[in-house]
Amino acid sequence: MATQRHNILKSVCLGECQSKDLPSELDLSSISTGMNRLWQGSIRNIRHGLVTEFGATLVWQRGRLRSTNVVQGESNTVALKPQIHRGQKFVGTFHTHPYKQGWLGIAFSGEDFATAINLRENVSVVHAGNKIAALIRTEISSHSVDSNKIVDLANELVWRYSNEKTPFAEAVQKMNIDLCVAYGLAYYLGKTDGRLTLRHKP
Numbered sequence: 001m002a003t004q005r006h007n008i009l010k011s012v013c014l015g016e017c018q019s020k021d022l023p024s025e026l027d028l029s030s031i032s033t034g035m036n037r038l039w040q041g042s043i044r045n046i047r048h049g050l051v052t053e054f055g056a057t058l059v060w061q062r063g064r065l066r067s068t069n070v071v072q073g074e075s076n077t078v079a080l081k082p083q084i085h086r087g088q089k090f091v092g093t094f095h096t097h098p099y100k101q102g103w104l105g106i107a108f109s110g111e112d113f114a115t116a117i118n119l120r121e122n123v124s125v126v127h128a129g130n131k132i133a134a135l136i137r138t139e140i141s142s143h144s145v146d147s148n149k150i151v152d153l154a155n156e157l158v159w160r161y162s163n164e165k166t167p168f169a170e171a172v173q174k175m176n177i178d179l180c181v182a183y184g185l186a187y188y189l190g191k192t193d194g195r196l197t198l199r200h201k202p
Contacts, residue, residue, distance in 0.1 A: 110154025
């Protein structure tokens with residue numbers, strides 16, 4: 001069973017997993033300690049009203065998923081610059097989503113979707129404090145997207161759901177699912193231990 005889970009994770013990370021074969025659960029626990037550490041770094045000054053986004057490159061190396069090349073951003077953005085070295089295969093990126101208001105569970109933005117699609121990330125992960133979310137590329141995912149278009153669409157969807165008195169974090173989750181439907185991505189969501197559950201299969 002462990003070998004089977006490892007092989008499935010490998011196929012997802014290397015972009016070899018067909019939509020029909022996506023697992024019901026995705027185990028990212030091998031990088032959860034590092035993700036949680038960066039989250040703590042993101043909010044270490046929150047009592048002073050300051051937060052910082054952190055990001056990292058996800059690679060497949062020596063038979064496992066790893067995070068590397070950690071970069072520090074600003075309060076609401078981080079420039080993700082994937083760097084791949086010898087013996088590594090590009091998987092995707094990871095970043096944190098802290099808010100100085102203390103909001104939790106705010107998953108991907110429209111800009112995050114554009115970055116994941118245009119960088120051809122197989123796996124894109126965001127740590128939202130109390131949840132971890134992941135976008136997974138499949139054989140039917142879009143190869144590129146107009147960044148401005150997807151950002152405008154994301155903002156429109158969040159505004160629409162918020163006007164329906166949906167809590168902000170939930171409105172963002174709904175927007176995430178809608179964009180996954182539109183652009184052929186799979187969506188996983190789970191706790192900070194890195195064990196995620198499939199919420200949408202394209």
